[in-house]
Amino acid sequence: MSEQRRDPDRIKMPADVDAPDKVAYGLTFRQLAILAVAAVVFYGAWQALHTRVPTTLLLGAAVVLGGVVFALAVSRRDGRPMDLWLLSAVRHSRSPKALASTDTTAPVPDWVQQPRAKVALPAPLRLPADAIGDDGQISLAGGTAAMVAATTVNLGLRTDDEQQALLDSYGRWLNSLSTPTQVVVSAQPVDLRSHADTLADTAHQLPDPRLRAACGDHAAFLADLAERRDPLRRQVLIVTRTHPGERAGHSARRRAEDTARSLTSLGVTARALDGAAVTAAVAAAADPYRPPRPGGLAAPDTVITAPAKEPPP
Incomplete structure (x- = not known):
């Protein structure tokens, strides 16, 4: 058995460095504040009701409510404290569920008949992005951002030394970041039906009958696969941003290109996206199950013209 190598310069770093500090009894300051407020409320209720309500009933209510408050203070859900999770749930239930990109505060015209029942109006849709160059x-409101598309690496097929080298390279890239950076990993549906139709339409152009038959069989296989399964593809996007006070220019684009060069050392294929690719990525993130429009979208400040009409003979 080979002796495990130990690097004297390598130290262990805890994974919960962002966890709040424990103040007393293994509880954080936030948890202690919730319990302290609950204790003050219980004490005030006891002073006001112990002469009017039986003691047994007050003690039973205190035990039940105390357990609820303690569970609210120490429990978590979806990685968030339970009190913040419930507060977010209340805000979500009271917020409008319909959003509109137009002005929703304009008055209703006189010729529009007002509904008798109260109807929830859509709220204005405020996106963080203003334009894509x-x-x-x-x-963005506080700067600019750029996107990098990258592939993935299968660490399970690498040796221990290769895995360690990849992790070290990835760690060096993380340590080099000086601005907020977002890594988005998503699964999107793949449209195999269009590929099957394209193969079926172009099969007759092949010179050899056997190639035409193979192309037709492959098109039928793709069509059957699209009919019986829901194929997905994995997309990895890295969003780099600039500092709030940093001069705009092309800083975000340069950061994206630096990120692409840094990730190339990991053995992945990374490239900074242009305007059309960023627009397609944002549209796919907003509605991943709708195929992109044929021909794409026009870039900002682009003059859209129609083809010139030929003069009549």
């Missing part, structure tokens, strides 16, 4: 930079 030709170079792929996204204009």
Whole structure:
């Protein structure tokens, strides 16, 4: 058995460095504050009701409510404290569920008949992005951002030394980040039906009958696969941003290109996206189950013209 190598320069770092500090009894300051407020409320209720309500009933209610408050203070759901999770649930239930990109505060015209019952009006849709440039930079309220598309690496097929080298390279890239960076890993449906139709339409152009038969069989296989399964593809996007006070220019684009070069050392294929690719990525993130429009979308500030009409003979 080979002796495990030990690197004297390598130290262990806890994974919960962002966890709040424990103040007393294994509880954080937030948890202690919730329990302290509940204790003050219970004490005030006891002072006001112990002469009017039986003691047994007050103690039973205190035990039940105390257990609820304690569970609210120490439990978590979806990685968030339970009190914040319930607060978010209340805000979500009271917020409008319909959003509109137009102005929803305009008065209703006189010729529109007002509904008798109260109807929830849509709220204005406020997106963080204002525009997407030709170079792929996204204009935000506090700066700019850019996207990088990258492939993945299967660490299970690498040796221990290769895995360690890849992790070290990835760690160096993470340590080099000085601005907020987002890594988005999503699964999107693959449209095999269009590929099957394209193969079936172009099969007759092949010179050899056996090639035409093989192309037709492959088209039928893709069509059957699209009919019986829901194939997905994995997409990895990295969003780089600039500092709030940083001069705009092409800073976000340069950060995206630096990120692509840094990730190339991991053995992945990474490239900074241009305006059309960023627009398609944002549209796919908003509605992943709708295929993109044929021909794409026009870039900002692009003059859209129609083809010139031929003069009549």
